[in-house]
Amino acid sequence: KAGVTQTPRYLIKTRGQQVTLSCSPISGHRSVSWYQQTPGQGLQFLFEYFSETQRNKGNFPGRFSGRQFSNSRSEMNVSTLELGDSALYLCASSPTDREGYTFGSGTRLTVV
């Protein structure tokens, strides 16, 4: 079966712009989470959605937001981009929270 698909794979944006990242989970997976990976901070939790509801949110500023659609696809938006937002953004999906997550290949965002 198809894995977790993230688009686009690479993005280059300018400071102050906004960006939207997309994630299509594995069919039947209702839980979708987003993580930011940077060399300095490692992997940090952004937010988690289950059946279109945000169940949990990490310690990120309000510029980071997300949503989940009825087909479980999820989007993440970052507004007013800063240089420090340059990172690999990973999406993961799971059928339940005890099953372990399947991760996508990520979107590498570079802010210049």
Add this chain to the structure above:
Amino acid sequence: AQSVTQLDSHVSVSEGTPVLLRCNYSSSYSPSLFWYVQHPNKGLQLLLKYTSAATLVKGINGFEAEFKKSETSFHLTKPSAHMSDAAEYFCVVSVLYSTLTFGKGTMLLVSP
């Protein structure tokens, strides 16, 4: 709150020798524990998971881990390293509503 400590940032082994990657966790609730592997420029792949069943967990590619509640440890082992095992490994804890907390990672280096 939960936390994960990976005791070694780098581990170097020779091909064919055993691998031991150490992980200690802290959790207020009964945790789920995972090991993920990340190859360069790739997403995260689930190696194995502990979800309160058998304490010795077998995963893919010959890896296994043992959950020791008294020591709050979940060390990853493999009897014989292969060159393809060279990657970064993450120990992960999860409690309640799917928030994954990642360790800082251990880079496994395998020499011929």
